[in-house]
Amino acid sequence: MLSILIPTYNYNVYPLFLELKQQADCLGIAYEILVQDDASLSELNIENENINTNKNCFFFVNKSNLGRGKNINSLAKKAKHNWLLILDCDTFPTQNNFIKKYITTITNTDHRVIFGGIEYEKGKPKKEKLLRWVYGNKRESLSLKTRKEKPNSRALTSNLLIQKELFIKNPFDNAITKYGYEDLYFLAVLETKGIQVCHIDNPTLHLNLETSVLFLDKTKTALENLAFIADSKIINTIDSKIITTHRLLKKIMLVKSTSYIFQKLESNIRTNLLSENPSLFLFDLYKLGYYCTLKK
Structure with missing residues (x-):
C-alpha cells in the first residue's frame, strides 16, 4: 500500500x-x-x-x-x-x-x-529568520484554488x-x-x-526556518542549479519567471547591464533582505540579477 x-x-x-x-x-x-x-x-x-x-x-x-x-x-x-x-x-x-x-x-x-x-507558522519569527518565513507564506503556502491554476508548477x-x-x-x-x-x-x-x-x-x-543569511546562500546555489537546468531540452516547459525574464533581457541585449547593476547594488539589496522588513520584490530582483551574472 x-x-x-x-x-x-x-x-x-x-x-x-x-x-x-x-x-x-x-x-x-x-x-x-x-x-x-x-x-x-x-x-x-x-x-x-x-x-x-x-x-x-x-x-x-x-x-x-x-x-x-x-x-x-x-x-x-x-x-x-x-x-x-x-x-x-x-x-x-x-x-x-x-x-x-x-x-x-x-x-x-x-x-x-x-x-x-504546505503551511508556515502565522506568528513572526525572529529577525534573523524573517526572509524565509515571508517567502514561505507568500510564495509556497498557497490556497488550494491557486495551486490548481498551475498544478505542476505550484x-x-x-x-x-x-x-x-x-x-x-x-x-x-x-x-x-x-x-x-x-x-x-x-x-x-x-x-x-x-x-x-x-x-x-x-x-x-x-x-x-533557515536564517536569512543561509537562505540567501542557498538561493544562489539554487540559481546555479537553474542555470544548469536551463541548458536541458526540457527547459521550454518549465514555468519560471526568472527564465522568462532572462530570455526577454537577452533579446533586447540587457543581460550584461542587468548583471552589472546587480553587482553594484547587491550589498544594498542584501541589507534589506536581512532586515526586519524584507521585500520580496527586491528578492526577485536579487535572484534575477544573480542569474544574469551566471548567464552573461
Missing part, C-alpha cells in the same frame, strides 16, 4: 516518525517508513536510530553525500509498496487524519501524483504522494546534485508526459 520516504540531513526526525506511525497504525494498512540521512554525521542520528526498533520502519545513513534528489531516488528503490509518500524531514502534519486523507484520495481517484500543500515534493512505478520511471535527475529547483524540473518532466498533479487540502507545516 504505502511507503513513506523521508530524506534528512542533520535533523531529529523521530517526532515526525512517531506521528506518521501512529496515524498509519490506526488505519490498519500495509505500510513502511524509510528515513535516510545524507551523510551528515550528526549526533541527532542517535535518536533517529530508534526508528529501527519498530516493525517495517528503517533508518539508513548514506556513506557519502548524494544530494536531496538522489537521496530520494535511493529511498524509492528500497521501497516495497506501490505508493510513495515523500516528506521533508522538517515538516509535520497539520491534522491527525493526514495519512487517511491520502489513502481516501487514492482510493477514489485515478490520479497518479497528489500534492497536499506543487512541491516536500509533501507529495506518487505511484512508485511512475517515480521509478521518472526519478530525480542524477545530474542535479546541488540544492534548488529539483522539484521544478522533476514536475516539469512529468508534465511533458501528460501527467498532471492532483491538488488536495492536506498540508504539512514547515517547521525548520
